[in-house]
Amino acid sequence: MAAQTLVLPGEAIPSDILPIPSNPSLALKLGPGLRHVPPSTITSVLAGSLCIDQKKNSIWVENNSGRYIPQPNDLVLAIVHHSSTDWYHCAITPHTTLAQLPQLAFEGATKKTRPQLNSGSLIYARVLSASKHTDPELACCNPSTGKSEGMGELKGGMVFDVSLGMARRLLLARQREEGGLVVLEEIAEKVAFEVAVGRNGKVWVKSGGVKETLLVGRALQETDREGLGVEEQGRLVKKLLRGI
């Protein structure tokens, strides 16, 4: 993450910090929190830090608030609410309508070998389609390859709520460099655990015992709540590990 630029709502983004496209005909991509005012002004509509991706020629505002709105390709943790003949109806957040998960959208599922999920089961799924006017659709396998890629029903463990910004940071490929997060790496040196991060602000953690699972969850929640830096995260993890 380069030097952070903080923006406030209504602030105009100076044109000299906009990404320079490799090809002049390439259009600039505006992400969440930015608005184009013709002819050539870009203003922010959110308060947060300005993020710029030179390679993708895109610019957006990262902030840590708001409710989750499903977007295609997001990985989410959902709870099965009820099932009908061909679908599971799953709750992604309590605010939005139920998402639909086809019963055959699992790895190797056929009409005879479909997974049986009860109401209340936890699933890790990808959002296939989402729009304002229809219910979001989920899938637990990659539609092109049919492989599960880690998605499906999650057994055991516990789900912890984190903010949406934290969930996005946790999903970054390089957490330490881009997101400034080392908390999971630090814990992993001492305790073995599994995590699944949902873009809807939920993190599933499973470890050997109750104490270990809670340690990971609490470390994540505290890092999120207090906005801890890299060094502070290390100190927090050391403090928590002493309790075990």
Added chain:
Amino acid sequence: MPREAEPSINDRAFLLQALQENIRLDGRALDAYRHLDISFGDDYGVADVRLGKTRVLTRISASITAPRPDRKFDGIFTITTELSPLASPAFESGRQSDLETHLSRILETSLRRSQALSTESLCLVAGQKVWALRADIHVLDYDGGLIDACCLSTLTALRHYRIPDASVKGGDLTVYTPVERDPVPLALLHHPVCVTLNFFESGEKWLVDATLMEQQCSEGEIVVAANPQGEVCLVQKGGGGEVDALVLLRCVEVAMGKVRELGKAMDGALAKDAKRRDKGGMSRELRAENER
């Protein structure tokens, strides 16, 4: 379509497993309250209680009306609760849910019917004019412990409220503005506080001040309202699951300890606020530039 966030099977199993090992998800002891924070508004009678993530704001207001014909000497005291969708996606505005009914019944019994507020003291002219006192409870955020927070918030607001002073001379009623005469505190006879305990493992284990998730996983709950002097005003058991009589007695005993704890926190907050308002103290009152 908003609805209550139900915990998944995994969460439920994990919570119960942790409880078997005497661990709560937020690291509290089984009989510990969450962090309690009581603050007040600029006006008298506005109390904002935060219990962990639960937040309740109560406002007391008073107006003058005619008394009920069958109760000529009693003022009117009403408690209204407002569970808005702001607090939880499960709350709908405009429709009274079961939770709201349950909440208002408990508040009614613990605060109104236990005669915490002497309604006779609200009488101005017998049979003609009385104070109608109104407590508006707004739930701003909801993470369990609603009854405890609402009861505490209402009582704190009542203790904080100052009602305009009034006098009757020859049948004429005069209500004084705060400038003319300092408003007076309400006549509260005792201070009942609610404590909720939730049961697990077929009544073997109980928790004080459950969070929303613990509440959803529990088998039953018991609400105890008592005052710090040790007088029980209400015991209500709900949620199914049976509880042993001895466990119930033990629960009331534990609740009593918690009531004292909460009472102390309330006293502390009120004293702190009184100190904040009393800038300068007596010396300011006696100064020459004071108008009065």
